[in-house]
Amino acid sequence: MKRIIFILIISFLVFFITKVSLAQTGRALRTVVIDAGHGGRDPGAIGKKSYEKNINLAIALKLGKLIENNLPELRVIYTRKTDIFIPLHQRSKIANDNQADFFISIHCNSNPSSKIYGAETYVMGLHKSQDNLEVAKLENSSILKEENYSDYYEGFNPNSPEAYIIFSLYQNASLDHSLDLASKIQDQFKALVGVRDRGVLQAGFLVLYRTTMPGVLVETGYISNISDEKYLMSKDGQNYIASAIYKALKEYKNEHGIHSAKLTNNAGKKKIDTTQTLVGVVFRVQIATSSTKINLNSKRFNNLKNLYEYQHDGMYKYCTGESNSFSKMDKLRVEMQKEGFKDAFVVAFQGERRISVNEARKLTEK
Numbered sequence: 060m061k062r063i064i065f066i067l068i069i070s071f072l073v074f075f076i077t078k079v080s081l082a083q084t085g086r087a088l089r090t091v092v093i094d095a096g097h098g099g100r101d102p103g104a105i106g107k108k109s110y111e112k113n114i115n116l117a118i119a120l121k122l123g124k125l126i127e128n129n130l131p132e133l134r135v136i137y138t139r140k141t142d143i144f145i146p147l148h149q150r151s152k153i154a155n156d157n158q159a160d161f162f163i164s165i166h167c168n169s170n171p172s173s174k175i176y177g178a179e180t181y182v183m184g185l186h187k188s189q190d191n192l193e194v195a196k197l198e199n200s201s202i203l204k205e206e207n208y209s210d211y212y213e214g215f216n217p218n219s220p221e222a223y224i225i226f227s228l229y230q231n232a233s234l235d236h237s238l239d240l241a242s243k244i245q246d247q248f249k250a251l252v253g254v255r256d257r258g259v260l261q262a263g264f265l266v267l268y269r270t271t272m273p274g275v276l277v278e279t280g281y282i283s284n285i286s287d288e289k290y291l292m293s294k295d296g297q298n299y300i301a302s303a304i305y306k307a308l309k310e311y312k313n314e315h316g317i318h319s320a321k322l323t324n325n326a327g328k329k330k331i332d333t334t335q336t337l338v339g340v341v342f343r344v345q346i347a348t349s350s351t352k353i354n355l356n357s358k359r360f361n362n363l364k365n366l367y368e369y370q371h372d373g374m375y376k377y378c379t380g381e382s383n384s385f386s387k388m389d390k391l392r393v394e395m396q397k398e399g400f401k402d403a404f405v406v407a408f409q410g411e412r413r414i415s416v417n418e419a420r421k422l423t424e425k
Contacts, residue, residue: 088312090134091126092154094164094266095119096276099144101204104169104197106282111167112142114291118279119165121301130309146205151269161240161311162274163304164266166198167291169283176284177255178248178300181276182237183268184261184402198264198276234402235348236273239314239374242350243307244277251303254280254290277304340419341408342388343367343378346400350374361398371413378406385420 095116097103103111116139123135136157138150154162168179241259249256257278267274279300280287290296346360352375353359355366360377367378380391388405395403407419 088133088160090136090157090159091161091163091308092136092138092157092159093119093123094138094150094154094162095140096164096166096198097201098139098142101144101201103201104167104282106167106169106288107285109282109288109292111169111282114167114279114282114297115165116140116142117297118301118304121297122163122165122304125301125305126308129305130312133312144204147201147266148205148269150266154270154272154274159270159272161236161308162267162270162272163308164264164274164276165304166276166278167280167282168278169197170281171283173283173285176281176287177257178245178252178280179257179260179278180241180244181260181262181264181267181278182234182241183264183274184234198266233273234404235345235374235376237275238348240273240307240311241275243310244275244304247303247307248300251306252296252299254287340383340414340422342380342382342385342416342419343406343408344380344388344392344395344403345376345378345406346395346403347377348374349377353377369413376406383423385416385423 095112095118097112097115099112101112103115105111119137120140123137126133126135134157136153136159138153139145150164151162238259245256245259248254264276267276280291282288282291291300346363347353353368355368355377360366363379365379365381367381369376369378379395380388382388385405385407392403392405405416407414407416409419409422
């Protein structure tokens, strides 16, 4: 019975967070929160010669300084600037209260095997491997150092695999933006830093789960690996890592200054005037995002009919379905997730312009 109540509470929180999400508003990037993971009585991962909390803070401060010096139009907010303990729920609250446009959490990874090395960037989602789950459990275990932590996290146990079922209920309206920046960070790591690229991954991190904006958690290297630890401890290594994240954010900012959406269909790839197909607001279900164009007849789409492609924020995006009823498209979203499109979510358009789902629902209600 307790488990059912717990899942119902989490479901409500998921619905609330999704409704207030700012990810689809299309507004310019103005405020970024930089989160140096761990701190104070929470050392994070421990290497042979270093504590994760100190490396995280050094990189976070260098990243913030790069942004402040080169992108003065951006407001930078830090969850911590010294070696102090900040509970996870307060970190996300700082971002939410300041209406941040992006949340970047800086971490170092660790593994029982000292042979594993490289950098990876996580976005909020359900883990797809045991390794991803272990990383999430490691980072989420910080809550165990908080007083009365069960009061803040509805009984969530970071060491229980069953507890992570809550993240299967999470509809991340920010996923597109989070994946975009995460990919750019990994590209910069390869080009500028030269570290091993371990890719963009998904897992259930509480600090990302509670933020209402796009966010990434960057594992800058493995403190359990001798070479990685040496690089992470060095000033050059920290400078290069901070510079890579900064360049990725700058690229993201430049691309997201454009908020147009051009639609084509797979019947003849002709431009669709949504104001003629359905007057006013149109809801669709987005099922895929790609930095490169995908053939609409690709097997990847499982022979879906009524498939649409549009360009938005520098990415190619693909959706299916079309209705001025949000509930109808939300049901289709569930069907698409059952069909294997796990990250499917509802998007909205007014004419050719993509708008937030919240705004669209208000317009349709009127």
